[in-house]
Amino acid sequence: MPKKITMADVAEMAGVTKSTVSRFFNGGYVKKSTRDKIQKVIEQYNYVPNTFARLKAKESSVIGVVVPTLNSKVTSRVITSIDRYLRERGYTTLIKNSDHDIDLELQNIQKLIHLNVDGILISSIAMTKDHKKIFEETQIPVVVLAQDYEEGISIIDDDYNAGKYVGEYIGKTGHKKVGYIGVYETDVAVGLHRKDGVLDGLKAYGIVEPVLAKSDYSFIGGQKCTREILEEEKVDAIICATDRLAFGAYKVLQEKGLRIPEDVSVVGFGGYDESSLLTPELTTLKFDSYGMGYLGAETILKMLKGEPVSKKQIVEYEFIQGNSVKLEDLKDYNKG
Amino acid sequence: MPKKITMADVAEMAGVTKSTVSRFFNGGYVKKSTRDKIQKVIEQYNYVPNTFARLKAKESSVIGVVVPTLNSKVTSRVITSIDRYLRERGYTTLIKNSDHDIDLELQNIQKLIHLNVDGILISSIAMTKDHKKIFEETQIPVVVLAQDYEEGISIIDDDYNAGKYVGEYIGKTGHKKVGYIGVYETDVAVGLHRKDGVLDGLKAYGIVEPVLAKSDYSFIGGQKCTREILEEEKVDAIICATDRLAFGAYKVLQEKGLRIPEDVSVVGFGGYDESSLLTPELTTLKFDSYGMGYLGAETILKMLKGEPVSKKQIVEYEFIQGNSVKLEDLKDYNKG
DNA sequence: CTGAAAGCGCTTACAG
DNA sequence: CTGAAAGCGCTTACAG
Numbered sequence: 001m002p003k004k005i006t007m008a009d010v011a012e013m014a015g016v017t018k019s020t021v022s023r024f025f026n027g028g029y030v031k032k033s034t035r036d037k038i039q040k041v042i043e044q045y046n047y048v049p050n051t052f053a054r055l056k057a058k059e060s061s062v063i064g065v066v067v068p069t070l071n072s073k074v075t076s077r078v079i080t081s082i083d084r085y086l087r088e089r090g091y092t093t094l095i096k097n098s099d100h101d102i103d104l105e106l107q108n109i110q111k112l113i114h115l116n117v118d119g120i121l122i123s124s125i126a127m128t129k130d131h132k133k134i135f136e137e138t139q140i141p142v143v144v145l146a147q148d149y150e151e152g153i154s155i156i157d158d159d160y161n162a163g164k165y166v167g168e169y170i171g172k173t174g175h176k177k178v179g180y181i182g183v184y185e186t187d188v189a190v191g192l193h194r195k196d197g198v199l200d201g202l203k204a205y206g207i208v209e210p211v212l213a214k215s216d217y218s219f220i221g222g223q224k225c226t227r228e229i230l231e232e233e234k235v236d237a238i239i240c241a242t243d244r245l246a247f248g249a250y251k252v253l254q255e256k257g258l259r260i261p262e263d264v265s266v267v268g269f270g271g272y273d274e275s276s277l278l279t280p281e282l283t284t285l286k287f288d289s290y291g292m293g294y295l296g297a298e299t300i301l302k303m304l305k306g307e308p309v310s311k312k313q314i315v316e317y318e319f320i321q322g323n324s325v326k327l328e329d330l331k332d333y334n335k336g
Numbered sequence: 337m338p339k340k341i342t343m344a345d346v347a348e349m350a351g352v353t354k355s356t357v358s359r360f361f362n363g364g365y366v367k368k369s370t371r372d373k374i375q376k377v378i379e380q381y382n383y384v385p386n387t388f389a390r391l392k393a394k395e396s397s398v399i400g401v402v403v404p405t406l407n408s409k410v411t412s413r414v415i416t417s418i419d420r421y422l423r424e425r426g427y428t429t430l431i432k433n434s435d436h437d438i439d440l441e442l443q444n445i446q447k448l449i450h451l452n453v454d455g456i457l458i459s460s461i462a463m464t465k466d467h468k469k470i471f472e473e474t475q476i477p478v479v480v481l482a483q484d485y486e487e488g489i490s491i492i493d494d495d496y497n498a499g500k501y502v503g504e505y506i507g508k509t510g511h512k513k514v515g516y517i518g519v520y521e522t523d524v525a526v527g528l529h530r531k532d533g534v535l536d537g538l539k540a541y542g543i544v545e546p547v548l549a550k551s552d553y554s555f556i557g558g559q560k561c562t563r564e565i566l567e568e569e570k571v572d573a574i575i576c577a578t579d580r581l582a583f584g585a586y587k588v589l590q591e592k593g594l595r596i597p598e599d600v601s602v603v604g605f606g607g608y609d610e611s612s613l614l615t616p617e618l619t620t621l622k623f624d625s626y627g628m629g630y631l632g633a634e635t636i637l638k639m640l641k642g643e644p645v646s647k648k649q650i651v652e653y654e655f656i657q658g659n660s661v662k663l664e665d666l667k668d669y670n671k672g
Numbered sequence: 673c674t675g676a677a678a679g680c681g682c683t684t685a686c687a688g
Numbered sequence: 689c690t691g692a693a694a695g696c697g698c699t700t701a702c703a704g
Binding site: 004005046047048049050051052053055069070071072076077079080083084087093094095097099104107110111113114115116134219247250251272273274276277278279 | 340341382383384385386387388389391405406407408412413415416419420423429430431433435440443446447449450451452470555583586587608609610612613614615
């Protein structure tokens with residue numbers, strides 16, 4: 001049972017001192033011939049240095065990433081993208097899942113800070129005073145993903161304009177009575193900005209009193225809200241703040257025998273692959289989650305190097321036209 | 337700008353030595369009154385100990401988890417479940433993504449070993465000789481998820497029997513010419529066992545020469561293979577090794593104007609939420625991914641405590657009947 | 673019940 | 689170009 005090899009062991013076997021081996025790994029000066037000796041030992045024993053034992057190093061080469069859940073399409077895309085970017089540049093990604101628990105999220109941030117990570121990327125469903133306080137007090141660079149963060153650096157979706165686009169689209173296509181399934185307003189980006197965009201877009205077409213419902217981010221939540229809306233009023237369109245909520249709407253509408261889009265149009269936000277498989281294909285607005293991860297990772301590394309970065313970067317969106325919105329009315333509208 | 341607080345700082349402020357603070361955190365003997373003093377300082381400064389500075393500790397309380405991708409429903413469920421289980425028991429989960437790259441996967445394992453993690457959970461799409469060699473050489477407990485590992489401890493899906501169940505189901509319902517979209521055989525669990533189960537199930541009903549296709553795990557791959565199968569022969573059913581592949585099959589069949597299930601039946605493995613939203617609802621076999629994560633985490637902790645564990649644990653599956661398989665033939669079959 | 677001292681695996685000025 | 693020494697933030701026998 002071969003014991004775990006340490007840097008000192010490698011040094012001894014290579015006939016040098018651990019200072020030299022350390023320099024070997026950190027790009028310091030090492031003569032070619034000794035470099036070769038060290039290399040040989042490393043390969044023979046599959047030695048990898050312990051990233052977390054670099055207690056005295058100025059930089060840890062570790063970036064912490066805090067996410068609200070591991071169980072979401074969008075999050076999966078974002079962290080895949082971050083992890084790839086950082087790995088290719090020699091950084092270690094340390095993922096901390098908060099499981100939709102705000103206290104745990106704050107704890108996770110504290111832990112990362114004390115772990116001496118070089119930077120923190122946080123994708124949160126809410127930016128509270130506590131978050132801001134921690135971020136102000138730490139000297140570690142922080143990039144906030146998906147939420148506005150006026151006091152610092154953030155990468156955000158263009159929630160307001162995306163919402164407005166969708167609101168106008170629904171108005172333009174001649175819908176009269178619209179339901180909106182949103183999320184709680186502690187999530188400022190989705191709960192407020194996206195909603196405001198949608199409402200303003202609708203208003204531009206004279207739709208002023210949509211039926212509003214609020215949900216968590218679940219499939220079940222989408223179903224519940226759809227039932228609430230249908231009980232309250234006879235709507236001809238339901239706009240959902242996420243695709244998953246739209247899946248819930250589909251489920252309930254189909255159960256009730258209502259046709260999409262003939263009886264009720266449905267739109268989502270998300271652009272999941274699966275959405276194009278629904279019948280009818282879901283019309284949805286896709287944010288560039290990979291882009292968000294990429295920009296976030298790029299930005300944090302720039303900050304480490306002291307390069308200037310934008311205070312706020314806005315990620316693109318793309319409207320994906322499916323067949324879940326009734327377009328006939330559009331003709332009437334154009335004629336009228 | 338408050339500097340980062342260390343254990344020594346906490347000790348000084350509490351008027352004790354860091355040995356005592358360390359004992360405070362690790363359950364050693366500390367008098368109630370000094371415990372209170374330490375507690376107060378900790379709260380005031382939000383102090384959290386650096387988990388990775390426990391270089392001399394016998395146990396690190398860190399469990400490493402290696403996954404082949406972060407971008408899959410099944411993986412998301414498995415790691416969510418692991419993370420939750422471990423967190424509630426005071427362990428830190430360290431997630432390493434291999435991005436479907438086998439070399440990176442081996443590197444990740446090496447890194448975890450040198451990081452001194454207490455145990456490793458690995459979900460792999462292939463168990464190579466290299467994997468086995470590393471696992472044999474290390475003294476760190478390893479639990480393999482989703483792949484058979486005769487030389488050690490594993491938690492597996494019941495791939496063969498699940499496959500057989502589906503094969504028999506398709507046979508029983510009177511299909512005659514069947515296509516199978518599998519994955520590469522380096523993935524022994526899915527590529528071999530699941531396939532063998534399907535083939536044996538079909539054989540029991542006299543279906544002996546299914547049209548076979550092989551794919552990676554992507555939506556695009558599912559589409560490609562579906563086209564190949566359709567070009568090769570007129571099948572009345574396509575069995576897909578994963579739901580995502582089945583999504584690809586849906587896409588292509590619908591494009592070609594073939595009706596599901598009237599013209600071609602489709603079955604998948606996975607039981608994703610979205611599958612029930614397809615039209616027709618996908619008939620699929622669901623493995624208990626949360627259960628797999630739970631069992632994996634439970635097993636590794638048992639191993640740490642020296643408790644006995646089963647060499648192999650098999651996770652349950654559940655057949656979810658949608659409407660994507662033609663059942664009329666079943667009647668004929670029963671009559672005949 | 674608590675402290676002093678040695679040490680975990682690494683990095684970093686500082687000599688030479 | 690490389691080594692000796694001090695130190696990073698912790699833990700752990702060992703005294704007392």
